[in-house]
Amino acid sequence: MAFVTRQFIRSLSSSAALHAAIKHVTIIGGGLMGAGIAQVAASTGHSVVLVDTSEDILKKSAKGIESSLKRVAKKKFAEKPEDGEAFIQKILKNISTSTDAASVVQGTDLVVEAIVENLKVKQDLFGALDKAAPEHTIFASNTSSLPIADIASSTARLDRFGGLHFFNPVPMMKLVEVIKAPGTSQQTFDSLLEFSKALGKHPVSCKDTPGFIVNRLLVPYMLEAVRLHERGHGSKEDIDVAMKLGAGYPMGPFELLDYVGLDTSKFIIDGWHEKDPDNPLFAPSPLLNKLVAEGKLGKKTGEGFYKHK
Numbered sequence: 670m671a672f673v674t675r676q677f678i679r680s681l682s683s684s685a686a687l688h689a690a691i692k693h694v695t696i697i698g699g700g701l702m703g704a705g706i707a708q709v710a711a712s713t714g715h716s717v718v719l720v721d722t723s724e725d726i727l728k729k730s731a732k733g734i735e736s737s738l739k740r741v742a743k744k745k746f747a748e749k750p751e752d753g754e755a756f757i758q759k760i761l762k763n764i765s766t767s768t769d770a771a772s773v774v775q776g777t778d779l780v781v782e783a784i785v786e787n788l789k790v791k792q793d794l795f796g797a798l799d800k801a802a803p804e805h806t807i808f809a810s811n812t813s814s815l816p817i818a819d820i821a822s823s824t825a826r827l828d829r830f831g832g833l834h835f836f837n838p839v840p841m842m843k844l845v846e847v848i849k850a851p852g853t854s855q856q857t858f859d860s861l862l863e864f865s866k867a868l869g870k871h872p873v874s875c876k877d878t879p880g881f882i883v884n885r886l887l888v889p890y891m892l893e894a895v896r897l898h899e900r901g902h903g904s905k906e907d908i909d910v911a912m913k914l915g916a917g918y919p920m921g922p923f924e925l926l927d928y929v930g931l932d933t934s935k936f937i938i939d940g941w942h943e944k945d946p947d948n949p950l951f952a953p954s955p956l957l958n959k960l961v962a963e964g965k966l967g968k969k970t971g972e973g974f975y976k977h978k
């Protein structure tokens with residue numbers, strides 16, 4: 670009995686220590702998602718290192734974070750703009766940047782990866798980070814569509830590896846899917862749930878199944894919208910208006926595809942099609958492939974299904 674009690678207290682205190690430990694976060698990938706995750710983590714008092722492959726990309730990420738914070742501050746401090754500026758500067762002070770992931774993970778409690786949606790590239794990154802990061806560091810991927818277990822297999826810390834799937838735009842979207850892979854320990858999963866709550870998000874628990882919850886439903890819907898248009902059964906404008914006014918969605922499927930990025934959408938579809946070639950839900954779209962081949966990747970490049978200013 671005394672043993673059970675001592676063990677129980679020990680497990681409570683070590684789990685409390687782990688929760689308290691998620692203070693220093695390294696975000697790898699400063700694109701749409703990584704910049705948003707960095708913004709939210711810094712805004713909730715975490716110290717953040719944002720990593721990408723070049724200083725130029727990191728400068729663009731920092732600019733994006735600053736303009737997103739300006740939108741938040743404008744609303745929050747409408748009466749006192751000078752307080753808004755101090756609010757922005759305080760948050761920006763919590764973020765530093767680096768192009769050398771291996772050197773910065775040495776002081777981190779949690780790594781959140783938000784790089785390109787490619788299994789091999791993610792495995793190579795985590796394989797290298799596994800050697801550089803301390804024992805206690807938890808690894809998490811923001812993958813939209815890849816199995817967490819496959820990404821984690823490049824490391825020797827399967828118990829300290831899980832999924833943290835955020836939604837775009839991260840500062841606005843309340844949901845985080847927390848994914849427990851077969852190897853993820855309960856303690857790691859609890860820490861990821863706690864971390865999501867500390868960010869002010871609403872976590873849901875997911876199994877490590879294709880697309881988790883949201884994308885398993887969203888991807889077939891968005892692809893079917895593109896196919897409907899490809900069959901000549903509706904203009905993209907009409908389909909978008911129909912889903913906004915008829916189904917209450919904030920964006921139509923073509924607007925959302927442009928917002929997510931057509932390259933990322935194609936990576937997801939191609940990956941699922943390769944694994945399940947006979948499934949008509951994941952059949953590739955000639956129109957989407959054409960736009961990606963032309964470098965029209967959506968909002969981030971100024972043109973996708975639509976032109977963006």
Ligand SMILES: CCCCCCCC(=O)CC(=O)SCCNC(=O)CCNC(=O)[C@H](O)C(C)(C)COP(=O)(O)OP(=O)(O)OC[C@H]1O[C@@H](n2cnc3c(N)ncnc32)[C@H](O)[C@@H]1OP(=O)(O)O
Binds near residue numbers: 934
């Ligand atoms: C086929 C393959 C497909 C694969 C897909 C996989 C991708 C994934 O893995 C998972 C995903 O993320 S899926 C995408 C999920 N996101 C959505 O569905 C977004 C839908 N859109 C919206 O919710 C609103 O249009 C939205 C919130 C974006 C904007 O709202 P509005 O339309 O009303 O426009 P605004 O008037 O500009 O904004 C409303 C308020 O939000 C503030 N805001 C917007 N963006 C912001 C940002 N980035 N940072 C800070 N604040 C931001 C804006 O200030 C405004 O506030 P108010 O002034 O109070 O109105």
Ligand SMILES: NC(=O)C1=CN([C@@H]2O[C@H](COP(=O)(O)OP(=O)(O)OC[C@H]3O[C@@H](n4cnc5c(N)ncnc54)[C@H](O)[C@@H]3O)[C@@H](O)[C@H]2O)C=CC1
Binds near residue numbers: 697703787813836929
């Ligand atoms: N776009 C979206 O709406 C969502 C995307 N995701 C997922 O998040 C991840 C990132 O997506 P986005 O931010 O949209 O992509 P993005 O293309 O906007 O950004 C990816 C960033 O990662 C950087 N990068 C690539 N390889 C790297 C490496 N080895 N080391 C460091 N940085 C590297 C790139 O330079 C780029 O800045 C993907 O796994 C995607 O599936 C998840 C939720 C929503």
